[in-house]
Amino acid sequence: MNLKSTLGILRITGILEGxxxxxxxxxxxxxxxxxxxxxxxxxxxxxxxxxxxxVVLVLLVAIDKKWGNKTTMWCIIASFLPFGxxxxxxxxxxxx
Numbered sequence: 516m517n518l519k520s521t522l523g524i525l526r527i528t529g530i531l532e533g534x535x536x537x538x539x540x541x542x543x544x545x546x547x548x549x550x551x552x553x554x555x556x557x558x559x560x561x562x563x564x565x566x567x568x569x570v571v572l573v574l575l576v577a578i579d580k581k582w583g584n585k586t587t588m589w590c591i592i593a594s595f596l597p598f599g600x601x602x603x604x605x606x607x608x609x610x611x
Contacts, residue, residue, distance in 0.1 A: 521572060521575050521576050521579055522576050522579075522580065522608065522611055524572060525569070525572040525573060525575075525576050525608060526604055526608050526609075528565060528568050528569050528572055529569055529593075529594075529600035529601075529603060529604050529608065530600065530601070530604060531565050532562070532565040532566055532568075532569045532594065532600050533598060533599075533600040533601045535558065535561055535562040535565050535566075536562060536597065536598075536600075538558045538561075538562070539555070539558050539559060539562045541554075541558075542554040542555040542558045542559070543555060566594060569594050569600065570591055570594060573587060573590045573591055573594075574587070576611075577590075580611060582611075586607060589603065589607060590603050590607060590608070593607075
């Protein structure tokens with residue numbers, strides 16, 4: 516994975532976004548089941564930042580690699596699905 520390319524940065528961001536989604540699930544449980552909202556505030560901000568970064572990077576890589584609409588949309592849809600960025604990395608980004 517080349518971290519000097521936008522594709523490499525996208526792959527890393529996707530993996531981090533996926534882990535932040537898992538962390539968000541944990542903190543949402545803490546917030547609603549145990550009335551501990553504090554961890555959710557920080558993790559929510561981190562997840563939001565990574566989510567926006569992932570979508571922006573998908574668009575930049577799509578332009579750079581001249582992806583079609585189908586590939587671009589699948590990568591964006593993956594950011595909304597549980598574990599979707601992990602699947603997108605394995606099925607789309609790894610082979611790009």
